[in-house]
Amino acid sequence: MTKEELLAKYKEWELKTSAYKMALAIIGIDKQTVAPEGGAPYRDKRTAVLAGELFSLQMDPENIEVLRELMKMDLDGDTAKAVKMNYDEIMKTVAVPKDEFVAYQNLTNEAYGAWLDAKNRSDYAAFEPYLEKLIEGTRKMYEYRDSDLSLYDRMLDDYEPGMTQEKYDVFFDRLKERIVPLIRRVTEAQKIDTSFLHRNYPVEEQKKFMDELLQYLRFDPYWGYLNETEHPFTSGTCENDCRTTTKYLPDNVASAILSTVHEVGHATYGHQTAPEYDGTILAEAISMGMHESQSRLCENYLGRSKPFWEANYPRLQKHFPEQLGDVSLDAFVAAINAAEPSLIRTEADELTYPLHILVRYEIEKGLFNGTISTKGLDQTWNEMYAKYLGVTVPDARSGILQDVHWAGGSFGYFPTYALGSAFSAQFMHAMRKDLDVDECLRNGQYDVLMGWLKEHIHKYGARYNADEVMRLATGEPFNPDYYLDYLEDKYTKLYNL
C-alpha cells in the first residue's frame, strides 16, 4: 500500500475508534450522574459488549500491520507521534484474549455497584470478594504484557509513563523527610477556626453561588456542563464537550466549591487542547500526574488564595449572610487553608493530602508484591491512618471504601495525585514570572491565567510527554523542591511557626 492508502486506512480506524470511545464516555457519564440504578445490570452487560467491540477494533491485526508500516515512513510530527502512541498502547494489551478482556470489563462494572452498596452500608466484608477478584483480574491483565517491568511498575507506568516504584519511593521518602516534621509543628500550633465552614448551608443556595463561580472560572455552557455525582470526576468527548461533576454537602460550604474549581481545571485542560487533535490519541491525557497538576493548580494555588476570594467572597457572603456575615475575608481564607490530619482524601487539606496518597501507594505495592492481603485490609488501612496521620478511622465508609478507584480496577493511579501537586508548584513558579497572578485573580481575569496554561501546557495535549512539557513550560526538568518549599513557606506563615 502507498503512504496515502495506509494513512486513509489509519484515519478510518481512528474515526471508528473515537466513536466507540465517545459512546463509552457518554455511557460512563450517564451512569455516574443520572442513570436509574435499577437498569445498571442491563446497561453494564451491554457496555461490556461495546468495550469488547472496541477491543477487537484496537487489536485488529490488519490495523497493527498498518501502524507498523506507517512507523517506517516519513510522517508529519503529529501523525508520527499518534501512530507510535497507538501502537504502544495496543502492544500493552494485544496478548489479552478478548473473552478475558470482556469478563474483566464486566467485573469492574459489577464491582462499581457492589462498592457503592458496600460504601452506603459501610460494609468492607461485602466488598472484599470483589476487591480480591479485581486484584486477581488486574494481575492477569498485566501478566499478558510483554514487559521487563515488575507487575506494579507496569501499572504505575500506565498512569505516569516513566515512573516506577523506585522513583516513587525516592519521591515519597523526600516528601516524608520534609513534610512529616512540618505537619507535627502545625498540629502543635494554635488551631485555626474552621467551625463556620460547617454551619448549615442549604444546597439550593450553594447551587446559586456555583452558577456565579462558574462564570468567574469561564466554564462556558457552550462547551461544558456541571452535574452532580457521588464521587466527582471529569470526562468528555472533545474540545467542546467537557463534562464535570460535583457533590454538595449542606454542612460544608467549601467542599463543592473547591472540588469544582479542581474539576473545572481538568475540564479546561480538555477544552484548551488543540482542536485539531480531537478524535485522536493526542487529545487524550498526556499522563495522570500532568492532568492532576492542572486541577490542583486551579484548586490549591488559585482557588485557595486570598486574591481569588477578594473577588469571590463578597458574592459568597451575599448568598449566606447569616452564616458568613460575621466572618472576615482573612478568617475565611485561613479556614479553607487550615491543615489538620483527617479521614477523607478528597476533603483533605493541601499539607496532609500526600500522606493519604502514601497510604494507598503502600497498600497497592503490598497487594501486588504479595506482602498485603485483601482479608482484613480495612484493619491494615486503619492502622496506616493511625501511623501516618494519627487519626482513628471509625468505619469503612470513611476508611477503605471512600474511593472509587479500586472498584474500577484502577491500581497505580493514586500516586499520580501526589506527583500532580508537586508538578503544579513548578508550573506556578513559572507562571508567576510571566504574570501578576494575584492581580488577575482579583480582577476576575481568570481567562488570562487559563490562557497561560493553554499556551504552555494544555494546547500540546499528549503531543509531548510529561518531562518534555515540564521543560517547555518551566525551562527545567521536574524538581520536587518547588513543591516542598512552597508547602513549608505557606504553612510556616499561616501558622506563625
Added chain:
Amino acid sequence: MTKEELLAKYKEWELKTSAYKMALAIIGIDKQTVAPEGGAPYRDKRTAVLAGELFSLQMDPENIEVLRELMKMDLDGDTAKAVKMNYDEIMKTVAVPKDEFVAYQNLTNEAYGAWLDAKNRSDYAAFEPYLEKLIEGTRKMYEYRDSDLSLYDRMLDDYEPGMTQEKYDVFFDRLKERIVPLIRRVTEAQKIDTSFLHRNYPVEEQKKFMDELLQYLRFDPYWGYLNETEHPFTSGTCENDCRTTTKYLPDNVASAILSTVHEVGHATYGHQTAPEYDGTILAEAISMGMHESQSRLCENYLGRSKPFWEANYPRLQKHFPEQLGDVSLDAFVAAINAAEPSLIRTEADELTYPLHILVRYEIEKGLFNGTISTKGLDQTWNEMYAKYLGVTVPDARSGILQDVHWAGGSFGYFPTYALGSAFSAQFMHAMRKDLDVDECLRNGQYDVLMGWLKEHIHKYGARYNADEVMRLATGEPFNPDYYLDYLEDKYTKLYNL
C-alpha cells in the same frame, strides 16, 4: 446448523444489537438534555459511525440466513414472533446501501441542530433547505424497499403497522364530521376562565410540586429519571431504565404537569413490559399509536380529571398560595380542560388536538404525493391553521417550526397521535368496567390503575400487534366511536351545550 446452534447465533446477534441500540439511546438522551451544544458536530459524526455499525450488524447476510432458517423451525411463541419481527424489519432496509444510510443519519443529526437554531430565530427559510433534503433523503430510503404500498403508506405502516392513507382518511373524515361542529359550538359558548393558569409560577417551585407528583404517579427513581429538555420525550434502555423529560414554563402552571403525566405514561409502559423481553425486539414499541394511547390515557383521562385533582390540587395550592389560593378545585379542573383553537400542538386541548394532527397529515401526504412543496410551506401551514382552527399564526416558531419530528426524518408519525387518543378512549371504557377509577385517583392508588394497564396492555410489549392487544384488553376491535362519544359527552357537559 442445528436449532440450538442457530438459536445461539441469533442470541449473540440480539445481544450485540441491543448494545448498539442502548448506546444510541443514551447518546440521544444525553444530546437532548445535558450535552454541551459546542460538541454536537463531533458527537453527531461519531453517532453516525455507530449507527452505521448497527446497520451493518442488522444487515449482516449471515444473520439474515440464520433468521430464515429459524423461521422454518418449531420455536416457542415469543422467539418465533421476535425472529419474524426482526426479519421483517431488516427486509424494510436491506436494500439501502450502507453509505447512504450513514449519510442519512448525518443529515438528520445536522438537521436537528439547524431546526433548533431556526426555531430560536423563527426563521423557516433557514430550515427549508434541510427539510427539502430530509424529504428527498427519506423518499430515497423508502424507495429502496420492496413493497406494494405507496411511498407515504410505507411510512405510515412503519409507525402504525396496518394503517394506510385510505384508512386514515376514513378515520379523519369521521372525526371531522363529528368534532368540527362540536368545536364550533364550544367556540360560541361562554368561555371558561383560564387566566389564573398563566400567572407567574416560578420554575423552582414547580419543580418542588413535580417531586411530589412523581411520587403520586409512582415514577420511581430506581427505574426512572426526569430531566429537562426543549421538546419533551421519553426514552430508555430496559425495564428498569426509563427516562423522561419535561419543560417548565414560568407563565403556565399546567404545561409541565400535564406533559409529565403524559410522558410518565410512556415511561410506565416501558417499565411494565415483561422483563424477560428486555434486550429483544419484543420490548420495543408495538406501534406508535398504541404507545401514545397509554400516555394520552394518563394525561387526558386521568391527569385532567376531577378525582385526580381532588388528590393533587391541595398540594399544588400549597406551593402556589398566592397564585391559586382564590381558585376553586372546579374552576381549576375546568380551566385545564377548556377548549380553544390555538397554535401549539403540544399545548393544545384535547378537543382541538386532532385538528393539529390533521394539518400535519395533510401536509405530509402532499409532500410525498407531490402536491405540496417545501417552498413557502410556512404559508401553507398558516393557511391550514386559519382554515381548520381559525387561528392566525404569527411566526414560524409557533407555526411550522414548532415540532422536532420532521427535523429527525420522522414522516408518517404524526397521525398516530390522533389514533392514540382514539385508542385510549376504548381502553378507558374497558378499565372502568373492572375498576372504580375515580376512587383510585382520589385515594392516590395510581398504582392500581397502572396495574390494570400492565395486565391488559403493557406486559405484552410487542408480543401481539395493536389489533390483537385491543381485542385482548377490550374484547372487541378498534372502534373510534368510543372516542367521539367521549369528546361529545365531555365537552357538552363542560360548556353546558
